[in-house]
Amino acid sequence: MFIDLRNLGDNSVLEADICIVGAGPAGISMARSFIGTSVDVLVVEGGDLEFDATTQALYKGESVGVPYFELDEARLRFFGGSSNHWDNWCGEFEPIDFAARSWVPYSGWPFEASELEPWYDLARPLCSLGPRRKVEEIWGKLGLEPLAFDDSRLRFHFWEIAGPIRFGETYREDLRKARNVRVLLNANATECRSDTTARMIEAIDLRTLEGRRAKVQARFFVLACGAIENARLMLASDRVEPNGIGNRRDLIGRYFMEHPRDRIGSLATGNPFAVIDLFRPGWSGKQSYCPAITVPEERIRAEQILNTRLELRYASDETSMATMRRFAQSIQAGRMPDRLAEGLWDLIQGTDIMAYNLYRRAVHNRPIVPRPDGVHQVYFLCQAEQAPNPDSRITLSDRRDALGSRMPVLDWRLGELDKRTLQVQGKLLGGELARLGLGLFQFDPWLRDGGNSWSPTMVGGYHHMGTTRMSDDERTGVVDANCRVHGLGNLYVAGSSVYPTSSNINPTLTLVALALRLGDHLKKRVTERA
Amino acid sequence: MRRRHFLKTLLKTLAVISAVTAGPPVKIPTKDPLKTGFGDAEAMRALGRHYLDLHPEETSAARAWRAVLADAGRTGMRGHAARQARSELEGGEVVIVDGWVLPRSLALTCSAMALA
Numbered sequence: 001m002f003i004d005l006r007n008l009g010d011n012s013v014l015e016a017d018i019c020i021v022g023a024g025p026a027g028i029s030m031a032r033s034f035i036g037t038s039v040d041v042l043v044v045e046g047g048d049l050e051f052d053a054t055t056q057a058l059y060k061g062e063s064v065g066v067p068y069f070e071l072d073e074a075r076l077r078f079f080g081g082s083s084n085h086w087d088n089w090c091g092e093f094e095p096i097d098f099a100a101r102s103w104v105p106y107s108g109w110p111f112e113a114s115e116l117e118p119w120y121d122l123a124r125p126l127c128s129l130g131p132r133r134k135v136e137e138i139w140g141k142l143g144l145e146p147l148a149f150d151d152s153r154l155r156f157h158f159w160e161i162a163g164p165i166r167f168g169e170t171y172r173e174d175l176r177k178a179r180n181v182r183v184l185l186n187a188n189a190t191e192c193r194s195d196t197t198a199r200m201i202e203a204i205d206l207r208t209l210e211g212r213r214a215k216v217q218a219r220f221f222v223l224a225c226g227a228i229e230n231a232r233l234m235l236a237s238d239r240v241e242p243n244g245i246g247n248r249r250d251l252i253g254r255y256f257m258e259h260p261r262d263r264i265g266s267l268a269t270g271n272p273f274a275v276i277d278l279f280r281p282g283w284s285g286k287q288s289y290c291p292a293i294t295v296p297e298e299r300i301r302a303e304q305i306l307n308t309r310l311e312l313r314y315a316s317d318e319t320s321m322a323t324m325r326r327f328a329q330s331i332q333a334g335r336m337p338d339r340l341a342e343g344l345w346d347l348i349q350g351t352d353i354m355a356y357n358l359y360r361r362a363v364h365n366r367p368i369v370p371r372p373d374g375v376h377q378v379y380f381l382c383q384a385e386q387a388p389n390p391d392s393r394i395t396l397s398d399r400r401d402a403l404g405s406r407m408p409v410l411d412w413r414l415g416e417l418d419k420r421t422l423q424v425q426g427k428l429l430g431g432e433l434a435r436l437g438l439g440l441f442q443f444d445p446w447l448r449d450g451g452n453s454w455s456p457t458m459v460g461g462y463h464h465m466g467t468t469r470m471s472d473d474e475r476t477g478v479v480d481a482n483c484r485v486h487g488l489g490n491l492y493v494a495g496s497s498v499y500p501t502s503s504n505i506n507p508t509l510t511l512v513a514l515a516l517r518l519g520d521h522l523k524k525r526v527t528e529r530a
Numbered sequence: 531m532r533r534r535h536f537l538k539t540l541l542k543t544l545a546v547i548s549a550v551t552a553g554p555p556v557k558i559p560t561k562d563p564l565k566t567g568f569g570d571a572e573a574m575r576a577l578g579r580h581y582l583d584l585h586p587e588e589t590s591a592a593r594a595w596r597a598v599l600a601d602a603g604r605t606g607m608r609g610h611a612a613r614q615a616r617s618e619l620e621g622g623e624v625v626i627v628d629g630w631v632l633p634r635s636l637a638l639t640c641s642a643m644a645l646a
Contacts, residue, residue, distance in 0.1 A: 153622060265629065427624060430631025435619035443629040 002049075002176055005187040005208050012214040014184065016042035017526055019204060019218035021189045021233070022225030024081020025508055026494040026515040028167045028175070029126055030222065033519040035178040039526050042216060043181065044206060046188040046225070047078030049168070054209060058188065058401050061228070061408035065392065066454065068258075068412050074462050075226055079185065080168020082226065082462070083508070089159045089290070090127055091505035092120050096297045096307055097385075098501075103304035104417070106255065106388040107501050110472040110481035119513035119520075126516075127509050128162035130287050141284035143364065146291070147275075147436060153299060153428045157309060159290040159505070161281060187214065190405050192221065192237040192245050192491065201245070201491045207403050220490045220522055224515065227256065227464035227497035231394045232408045234468065234478075234485075246485040251478050253394035255469050256412060257386040257502040258460035264310065264426050264447055266379040269439030272314065273372040279312035280367040288367075292383070294504065295425055305421040306385040309504040310429060313381050318374030320350020321357065380429065380441075383461060385504045387417045394467050412460070416452055423447055463507050468497040483518045494518050571643060578644030581627040581637045588641060595635065596642035611639055 005012075018034070020027045023045035034041045047055045055078065061071035068074070075082045093113060100108025124132065138158050139146050146156055175181050184206075191205040193215075203215040223230045231253040235244035244252055269275065281290035292309035300307055323346040330337040337343055347354065353371040360366040386392075392413040396406040423443070430441030446455040471477020474486035479498050485491040494515045496507040503510075582589055602610040618624070618633040625637050 150622070427626060427631055428622075430626075431619060431622050431624040434624070434631065434633065435616075441631045443626065443631070445629065448626070448629045 027224035065411040097503040123512040142282040224494040231467035255466040257466040262458040316370040578640030592641035
């Protein structure tokens, strides 16, 4: 059932067994897992069913560290959350991502990779992914022979891509029909109110942009509104604990992590097509896979680096394939393509490569490739694991948003290990590409020196992690292995804010798995109490 | 409308040009430098000088390598250098010079040319 807070009376009090704050992939997945149970679930979402610019502006904030996207561009505040602009590039974390690594301060999850497997199995179909496959099996499905890297130096790991899944659209009807799940829209959480000992949350305050107030009372509360907002809400809830609820150890907001993305270098090669063809995303049924290059665990340990992935990209001056895509999209949308004459001339000039690509797609199910003589650069892009860093953090500004809440300040920081990892991995890559006779690799200038300078073109992946990190030890973590906030009996956190380390793969599949795991934990707790 | 379209096209063209030219100033040879020797001897000498600046301790190795190549003669030089490079790459023995990831013997070959 969907309810609009704007239609309820002022100062309404809503009650539930479990209140989930935030209707993104974590909140929706968890709420959905309760459908058909006897647990009364209330999901509170700050936005509406569709995008609204005024609500979105509540995500504004400052960035004072490494240059970053505008904070209100990096996530979405309406039903479905940031899955509304998600491309659904997925993957599971690997065993080393969960391990405590002596050379990575603050690394280590309170459990191993195998703990998450049953929930990954449940999360995969929610993200529209097929069953888990080994790398060799994927290459077989794609009908390709991978580059014969020395497996002690480099290996492949695939992104799994199933096309965009908008959680808010895909699972809307499930939640609408559910008898025991209510979704409260336009309900912005502004404060978690605890008892006087700050050991239990008693209510969460809600406000609409029109000024209407309400509160939710529940036995259990789950914050699932993203790594920036989870921290922001806890820091802002300072009525009893002056540093914010659950923040006795001054950890909330710290350890903000992203996946730094930038080019690391280029390949001088006489045969760009040979490598490009192997690195294009390829289909297997409805799912596609995109290969990335990572370092095997033993080598990571030997080199004492992070777990980072590289993907191959190219720059081409050939435009006919892009024109063909543009034409296809226009025709599918039932309208005449723009710039028709210009596009037709482009297509005529690219007849050969278009015919070749049609043949590849129809006969071999292979993706589009550029005309080889149009490629003027082949380069590698990293999606890096970032080492946990307590100084990389979210704090609160003195500036306030339209609801009167203090705005977030992001101070994203990167360290020496983050950069050294790229240098080591680039060196391994260059050696292997040369050994295979594919060309010579040259680092981009920013990686040729030591120090901690970063490329001005470096960006993140819109992946916010780590601000309410997980640890069994309350001195090093905000939540425990069950995602319960240390020191609070009924407050939980869902989403990538609980990640102690970030891996190199996009975070959504893992956060959905963790949310489902948390849902199962709460089902037990509700029953125990009852 | 025509003017607006023209301006839009112009803006897009400028965006494409700036996107292409805004990247780091990396000079990419059109051919694999492992096979073409970085295009010309002067480029190899420059790389060799750079390598010796970074690693002056390699000067004697470069001199020794020059003697080895001289003994191999003009025809044998290329095969000998290629075999050595192959062996180094198999062992993961690479060095970084001016951002290039090279088998050490290629860096020494360039250095030997710089010393000549």
